[in-house]
Amino acid sequence: xxxxxxxxxxxxxxxxxxxxxxxxxxxxxxxxxxxxxxxxxxxxxxxxxxxxxxxxxxxxxxxxxxxxxxxxxxxxxxxxxxxxxxxxxxxxxxxxxxxxxxxxxxxxxxxxxxxxxxxxxxxxxxxxxxxxxxxxxxxxxxxxxxxxxxxxxxxxxxxxxxxxxxxxxxxxxxxxxxxxxxxxxxxxxxxxxxxxxxxxxxxxxxxxxxxxxxxxxxxxxxxxxxxxxxxxxxxxxxxxxxxxxxxxxxxxxxxxxxxxxx
Amino acid sequence: xxxxxxxxxxxxxxxxxxxxxxxxxxxxxxxxxxxxxxxxxxxxxxxxxxxxxxxxxxxxxxxxxxxxxxxxxxxxxxxxxxxxxxxxxxxxxxxxxxxxxxxxxxxxxxxxxxxxxxxxxxxxxxxxxxxxxxxxxxxxxxxxxxxxxxxxxxxxxxxxxxxxxxxxxxxxxxxxxxxxxxxxxxxxxxxxxxxxxxxxxxxxxxxxxxxxxxxxxxxxxxxxxxxxxxxxxxxxxxxxxxxxxxxxxxxxxxxxxxxxxxxxxxxxxxxxxxxxx
Numbered sequence: 407x408x409x410x411x412x413x414x415x416x417x418x419x420x421x422x423x424x425x426x427x428x429x430x431x432x433x434x435x436x437x438x439x440x441x442x443x444x445x446x447x448x449x450x451x452x453x454x455x456x457x458x459x460x461x462x463x464x465x466x467x468x469x470x471x472x473x474x475x476x477x478x479x480x481x482x483x484x485x486x487x488x489x490x491x492x493x494x495x496x497x498x499x500x501x502x503x504x505x506x507x508x509x510x511x512x513x514x515x516x517x518x519x520x521x522x523x524x525x526x527x528x529x530x531x532x533x534x535x536x537x538x539x540x541x542x543x544x545x546x547x548x549x550x551x552x553x554x555x556x557x558x559x560x561x562x563x564x565x566x567x568x569x570x571x572x573x574x575x576x577x578x579x580x581x582x583x584x585x586x587x588x589x590x591x592x593x594x595x596x597x598x599x600x601x602x603x604x605x606x607x608x609x610x611x612x613x614x615x616x617x618x619x620x621x622x623x624x625x626x627x628x629x630x631x632x633x634x635x636x637x638x639x640x641x642x643x644x645x646x647x648x649x650x651x652x653x654x655x656x657x658x659x660x661x662x663x664x665x666x667x668x
Numbered sequence: 669x670x671x672x673x674x675x676x677x678x679x680x681x682x683x684x685x686x687x688x689x690x691x692x693x694x695x696x697x698x699x700x701x702x703x704x705x706x707x708x709x710x711x712x713x714x715x716x717x718x719x720x721x722x723x724x725x726x727x728x729x730x731x732x733x734x735x736x737x738x739x740x741x742x743x744x745x746x747x748x749x750x751x752x753x754x755x756x757x758x759x760x761x762x763x764x765x766x767x768x769x770x771x772x773x774x775x776x777x778x779x780x781x782x783x784x785x786x787x788x789x790x791x792x793x794x795x796x797x798x799x800x801x802x803x804x805x806x807x808x809x810x811x812x813x814x815x816x817x818x819x820x821x822x823x824x825x826x827x828x829x830x831x832x833x834x835x836x837x838x839x840x841x842x843x844x845x846x847x848x849x850x851x852x853x854x855x856x857x858x859x860x861x862x863x864x865x866x867x868x869x870x871x872x873x874x875x876x877x878x879x880x881x882x883x884x885x886x887x888x889x890x891x892x893x894x895x896x897x898x899x900x901x902x903x904x905x906x907x908x909x910x911x912x913x914x915x916x917x918x919x920x921x922x923x924x925x926x927x928x929x930x931x932x933x934x935x936x937x938x939x940x941x942x943x944x945x
Contacts, residue, residue, distance in 0.1 A: 434861065438861065441864055441865055441873075444873045444874065448872040578706065579706035586710050586713050590717075595713075595717055596717060596720070596721070602720070602723075
C-alpha cells in the first residue's frame with residue numbers, strides 16, 4: 407500500500423511543477439463553463455422552461471458536467487508511452503502490480519485536480535455562476551458516491567482502451583474516438599434528455615450514462631429515490647463487468663507484449 | 669557547398685518536402701485513414717450538439733440550423749487550410765520541448781521556411797476539411813446565397829484570411845514556449861477555447877467576450893463576420909459594418925506583428941537538450 411501511495415504522491419508532485427499549465431487548466435474550465443452558459447442563455451431566451459426543465463437547473467447541470475470533466479481527465483498515453491519507450495519491461499520486473507501502479511498514478515493526478523483545480527473553480531462557479539446546491543443533503547451524499555463510481559467506470563473503460571496500445575503501438579485515434587463517443591453519450595456536454603428518444607434509450611443500456619448523467623441527475627434531485635438506487639446499482643454492475651473485461655484484456659496483452667528495447 | 673536560396677530552388681525543395689511527407693503518410697495507409705476518421709469524429713461532436721439542440725428549437729436568437737452550420741463551415745475549412753500550410757507552427761511547442769528545433773537551427777535555411785515546408789499533417793487537414801465540406805455542401809445552397817464572382821472571391825479571401833489569423837494565434841502561443849517550455853494548456857486556452865466561442869454567433873455572448881473575439885483573439889473574423897457578409901442577420905447591427913471586409917487585413921497585420929515577436933523570442937531561445945526520456 408505504501409509504495410502505491412508513494413507513486414500517487416509522485417504523480418501529484420509532477421503536476422505541481424508546471425505552473426503555467428496549472429493556471430491555464432483552471433481558467434480553461436471556467437471559460438468552458440462561461441461559453442456554455444452564454445449559449446444556453448441564448449437558447450432559453452425565447453422560452454422559460456424547456457422539456458419541463460428550468461434554466462437554473464440546466465445551468466447547474468452544465469456547470470457540474472464541466473467541473474467533473476476537469477477532474478476526470480486522465481493520463482491517456484501513459485501506458486502507450488511506457489510501451490513505445492520500452493520502460494514497460496522494467497515496470498513489469500518491479501515487485502509492483504502494473505495495474506495498481508497505473509491506477510495510483512491516476513489517483514495522484516486526480517487528487518491534484520480535486521485540491522488545486524476543483525476548489526478554485528467551484529468557488530468561482532458558486533459566486534459567479536450561481537451554482538445551485540444539491541437538492542437536499544441526502545442527494546448530496548449520494549451524488550458523491552455516484553460521482554466516485556462514475557470516475558471508476560470511466561477509468562475502467564479508459565484502461566481497456568489504453569491496453570489497446572499493446573496491439574496498435576499508437577492509440578491516439580482510438581482514444582480520440584472514445585472521447586467523442588463518451589462526450590455525446592455520457593451527458594458530459596448537455597443533459598441526455600435532449601437526445602432523440604431512441605438514442606436516449608440506447609444510452610441507458612451502455613455504461614456511458616453512468617459516468618456523468620447519473621451522478622448529476624442525483625445531485626439535481628431529478629430522480630425518485632428508487633431510481634437513484636437503481637442508477638447506483640447499475641454503476642456498480644458496470645464497474646464490475648468492465649473490471650472483469652479489463653482483467654481479461656490485460657491477461658491477453660501481457661502475452662502479446664513485444665518490447666522494442668528500452 | 670555554396671548556399672543557394674533562390675526562389676526556384678526553394679520551391680523545388682518545398683515540393684521535395686511535400687513528396688516525402690505524402691510518402692511517409694501513405695506508408696501507414698490504414699493508420700492514417702483511421703487518424704483522419706478520429707479527427708472527423710472529434711470535430712463532429714460540436715456539430716451533433718448543435719444539431720440535437722436545434723432540432724428541438726428550430727432557431728436560437730433568430731439563427732436557424734443551416735445558418736449556424738454555414739458559420740461553422742468557415743471555422744473548419746479555414747482551420748483545414750491552416751493545418752495544410754502551417755502544421756509546423758502548430759507543432760512548434762513540441763519541437764522546442766523535444767529539442768528537435770536545434771536540428772532546424774543548424775541547417776542553412778530560413779527557420780520559418782523549414783517550419784512551413786517540412787511538415788504537413790494530412791490527417792488533420794482531411795479530418796477538419798471533410799467536416800467543413802459536408803457543412804458547406806449542406807448549407808451553402810439553401811441559406812439564400814447567390815454564388816456570383818464577387819461572393820466567391822470574398823469567400824476565398826475570407827478562408828485564407830481566417831487561416832492566417834489562426835496561424836498567428838498559434839505562433840503567439842509557440843512564442844511562449846521559448847520561455848516557459850511546456851505550454852500546451854496555455855495554447856488550448858488561447859486557441860481552442862476561442863475557437864469554441866467562434867462556433868456560435870458572437871452576438872450570443874456578453875459584450876466583453878464580443879470585444880475579446882474582435883480585438884484580442886480575433887476569431888470573430890474567422891467565422892462570424894465572413895458568415896454575416898452572406899447572411900446579414902439582424903444582430904449584425906450591433907457591430908460596425910466595416911468589420912465584414914476586414915478578415916484579410918486583420919490576418920496580414922497580425923501575422924506581421926506576431927512574426928516580429930516570434931523572432932524576438934527566438935533570440936532568447938536556449939535549448940532544452942535532446943534527451944527524450
